[in-house]
Every structure is written in structure tokens, then in C-alpha cells.
Amino acid sequence: MDRLQPNDADKDGRSNVTNATANSAELSTLPSTDVSGSNGETKHGLESTSDPQPLTYEDVAKTKMFSRVFRYIYLARLEFFLFLYVFSRSMAGTPIGDLLLQKACLNNLQCNASVCQGMDHYPDIKDAAEKIASNYSMFRIIIAFGPSVVIAVFLGPWCDKYGYKPPLHISNIGYIIGTVFVLVTAYMMPLPLYYDVLAAIPDGLSGGIISVFMAVYSEATVQTKGSQRRTKFHPSVCRRWASFGSCLYWQYLKG
Template sequence: MHAASSIDSDGFEGVHSSSSSRTPLLRTRALSDQTTCFMDTGEPDVAMPDKKAAVRRVDWLHFLRSLHLELFLFVYAVSYSMRLVMTQDLLLTKACLQRYSINATACRNLSWNTTIKDDVTRYANVHNLALFLIQFVPAGLLSIFVSPWSDRYGHKIPLLVATSGGILQDLTTLFTVMAVSAPLYATVLCAIPNGFSGGLVSVCASVYSNGTRTASAELKTVRFAFIMTALTLGFQLGLFVGGQVFRAAGGNYTAIYVTSAVLLALMFVWIGWTVPFSSQLHRTSRRELVRDLMRLDNLREGGRAVFRLRPGYNRAKLLLLMISIWFILFNSETARNINYFYTETRFDWNPVKFSNVTAFFGLVQLLATAVCVVVLSRLMQVRDLVLACLGVVAFALQNALKGISTHEWMYYLSYVLGAPGGAAGIGISSYASKLISPHEATKVFSFWTTCESLVPAFGDIFSSLVFNAALSYQPGLPFLIGAALQLFPLAALILCLRMPHADPEDDDETMLEPDQAGSTNQLPHTL
């Protein structure tokens, strides 16, 4: 995702998100299909008494019983998140033991020798980068093919495959934990089953797609609120649970991966029991299934929908918003990938303290963003793009202060300043939905999500390499650069604010087909 996605509260942009690492950064694109007035502050809301009456007639008990995939997403996020930080700490421990043959107790705190500490951190960070790339690059590429296929033939198979990949990663990593002499690259290679089975990217895409297809128009907003909450709370609870399990086990990594594997195994059974196979799957030959898996029709249609001519400046706005989301997600990945290494270097934090602090501020960001959206958007009628600007500024301030933090209170304050950062993704997604016709929302946002799934790779590479290069004199440099990069989305959002608004339905036929009478009507200005 946002899916980014991001496990860190930095990475969960858009309350979405970030995902954050996401993707992590994996935002709820489908909200735009039927809820374009969710934050309609620029234009008047449309009264819909019939829809409100329908909501009152909803069988809420039946609705809650239908949230079986949301429960799966919650538990999957807990499993994923609880092993995230512990794997980074495992890499640090192995790097220390194997490069310097120091006993495990001394490796827990290397502040007594800065040279060794920096070398171990660099070595572990490089392997952590490789692990993330193996997990997310194949998964992002697979989503281009798997997402359209699962929309046609059902989500059961992709979810079972992704869950199996997570179980295999846990079990193989468990072997490298028990075999202390196993090299670091063995732990990295354990991520192959997860990456090539779709992993978190496939899971989030399937759950979001299911919500889009099965939720009624009246309940679409509520359904996606549950999905976002399940993902966010799962990430933060996973961090907290991982730290507590690690401490209860006396610093033994085995308990982490056993717990994670058991949770995924339970979810494998849950999906097998609650999600039926698609009837279309039984009526289709294997050759046709494979052929449809290799099709790129949806990606091409999404690209045409994004880049086609639009009334006024709408195409320019849409492209600027899409690129802005990339920068925001890039910023989230910068934070997520090196946060633990940074706090371990600056403040000698252990994984338990880091997990507790990150989980707490992740919940703070979730609540702050929700309050920000309700108060500014619904009560004060602040425009979507202004809300997005507030989120971008919050992210920039958070990264800037985090980058120069020399005391723990400065690090904590950076999270306070960045608490409303999730409003950036919400404001951009909400405004983008008003630039396109309702019938093309799915195509446009599907294309956005596909492109975003590859952004984390660039964020991981950038943050890891810059962190290693500047470790000895300014380990916070990646955060400072990330803060500076937020000037682009801020400028893009301000530019969109200054552009006049155009109805997305205006002059569509005129732009797509020449006037049959041969007249030379002037087309709206487009970029």
C-alpha cells in the first residue's frame, strides 16, 4: 500500500495508510465511487433523504456478520506488524555476532563502541533493504495481474496463496533463528515466499475490492471505515503485541515467529471456511484462467482514463494529485524503513520500547486525523485541498524535527506535530473523486494504486542508502530530505487550489468526438 503501507504511524498516511508502507500506503480508493460528497466542502452537499432512510432500515447484525474479510485483514496486519521490527532487530543481532563474534549480551547495547555499532547498523540495514525489496517489488508487480483476475474469479485463491506465503516466511525465518550461524542473507531469502505470493499488497487489494463489489451504496462509507480501522488497528496492535511477546519470552525471537505463523494458520482456515469459491471459477478452463491472469486490459484502461482529455484543468489537476500522492508515500517509506535503526542509533532503544512508542503514536495519529477531518471538513467546511495541505505540512514538520532530534522529547514532539498528517491522503483522494465521472472512478483509482505499489521500493532504497552514508555524522538526513521533498506536493496542491473548478461531466462528448457539423468550437484548455 500507503497500501503503503506502512507499519509506522508515519507510513499510514491517509488513515487510510500509510501505509505507511504502503503501503503500506493502501488507501480506500473505492470510497470515491459512491461517496464523492463525503468531504464535499468546495461544492454544496446534495440532500439524499431516501438514502438516509435506507441506512436506517439496514440490518446491522447481518452487516457485522458479513465483515469476515475485515477480521482476516485485522489479524493478518497484526501478524505482519509484530514480526516487522523484530526481524530488523534479529538482523542487528546476527550482524554483530557474525562480524565481530561478540556475545549476545554485549550485542544488545553497542554504545560502548561507536565504530562497531555503526558498522553493524549499516550491515543490518543493507540486508533489511534487500528483505523489503524481495517482499514488495514482486508483490507490486503481481498485483497488476492478480487484482483484475481476482475481481473476475473471486478472492479466495489469492488470499489463501498470500497467507501461505506468510506462513512459509515465518517458518523459514524460525529456522534461521534457531540456527545462530545461519548468515543474514538466509533471513533475507526467507521473504521470497511472501513476496511472490502477493503478501500484504494482495491481501489489501482483495479486501478493498471485495468491499467495493459487495457493499451497498448506503453502506459503502461504513464498510470502508471498518476496513481502514481494521488495517490501522491491526498494524498498531501488532507492534505492541510483538514487543510484549518478545519481552515475555526473555528476548527470544522464536516466540515471535511461532505466534505469527499460528495467527496466519488460523486465518488460512478462516478464509477456507468463510469465503466460497467463485462459480465463474468452476465454469472456466485452466487455459482460460492462465490466459486471463496475463491480461493487462485493466491497466491499459486505467491509464487511458487517467491521461484522457478532461474539462478545464481537470486532467492537469488529476496528474498533479497522483504525483503528490507518490511523494507523500515516498516520505512515508523513508520513515518506516529506517525508523528502528534510527532510534537504536540515536537513543539506544530496544525493540520493545520502539514498538510501544510507535504503536501509541500510531493510534494518536489515527484519532487526530479523524478529529481533523470531522472538525475541519464537516463542521468548518474547509476545502479538500486545504485539508490535504495541512496534512502535507504536518508530515514535513514531523520529518524535519525527527531528523534533528538529539533528545527523546524531540522525537516524541515530532509525532505530535505530524498527528494530522493522515489528512493529506484523505483530502487528495476526496478531491480527485470530484474530478472524474463516477463510472470511471474504479479505473482511475485502480491505476493509481498499481503505480503506488512500486513507490515503496524507491523509498526503501533511498532511505537505506542515505542513512548508511550519513550514519556517522547525521543519521537523520533521510528525514530532512523527506521533509524538503514535501515542498512539491505542497506546491502542487496550492496550484490546484488556484485553478478554476470544472464539472467532470461537462463537454466530455465534445472533447472525445469532433463536431460533425465541422464547427470549430473552442475546447476547454487542458494540459
């Protein structure tokens, strides 16, 4: 019998399979290429990986000029908040001290309004009023900072787990409530001085300035690189802000 010969179709099929196998082997030996997507994600072949990283100042420098300003403001949001917070507290502290002095003269020393307004001409009355006002001011500081010290011990780990925004909101709400109480006592001057001391309770129970600094420092440490630590949070800088607020208030009184 004659030996069967393969037809042309079978030959073409086998050659196509051989060529496909060779092409796939060549493709497997080629190095993988990375393709960057429009959203900044890197795609390796058919797979894509995205690892969100916190926004840094280098990332902002690569953006367009129109949005760069807003991005810098977003990055410095903690600095702006801390500046406004310290500035407002420093401006409020000076008039509160003057309020305590006036109420000590009116209520404790039983002097009339004209004498209390011109205490510089009555050194003995001024010295006695300053001693009374200093004692009540010390009581306010103890009430405002005593609970805050205890809260700050547990606030750092809490911020690492749940974030820094709730402590900031709670501290500001407590400070606003305490300021409203002080305004009420300023409107009703015959109220005793211990009402002004009680007005510091909301600020102390809500964390006060210690909780604010703890939350801000914790967030700055976690969200920034070692070379980008916010040196603006140094206490000496904050003291300059506080002194600037006090000087501004005294200039307002002189004007």
C-alpha cells in the same frame, strides 16, 4: 310442425357457461396481488420470482437478536481478517528487525554474545550493526514487495472473475512459509544474513500484503452498496493497527 323447444337441461348448461365467462372476465380485470412466501420470495399470481441479493446491514437489523450477532460477524469477516493479518505482520516485523541486528553483530562484526546483547553500551558496534541490518532489511522489502507489485496489476480483474478467496489463501500460505524459514534462521544463528533475505521469497511470490489488500478492496467494492463502503479499510486505520502490534511487542520485551 311444432317448433322445437329447448329443454331445461340445455338452458341450465348455457347459463352456466355464461356465468363462467363473466366470472373469468371479472377476475382478469382485478389487480394482481403479491404473496410473500416464507423464504422471502415474492409470488405474482401463479408465478414466483427470486432475485438473490447480497446481505446488507438493513437485512441483519430485521433478524432475531440471537442470530443477529453472527450475521454481523459474517458481514464483517473481511474486516476481522484484515485486522488479524495486519496485526500479525506488524508484530512479526519488529522481532525480525531485532534478529537481523543480532546476526549482524554476531556474524558480520564477529562480536561475542555478551557484547551483542548489550550493544547499548558499545555505540560504535551498535551503529555498525544497525547499518548492516538496515541494508539486509531493505533487501527483504524489495524481495517481498517487488513481485507483489507486478502480481497486483493483474489481480484486480482476476478477483472480479474468480473471486477473492484464492489470492487470500495463497498469500497467507506464502507468508507462513516465509515465517517458518525465518524461525529456522533464528534457531540457527550462525547462518549468514542472506538466508533471512531468501526467506522473504515465498511471501513475495505469493502476492504478499499488496495482493491481500487488493483482494479485500475488490470484494468490498463489489459486494457492498455505495453508502456502506467499508471505511475501516482506510490506510490510516491499518497504520494504527500496525503501530499497535509493534507497541505490544515492545511492551512484551520490557516486561
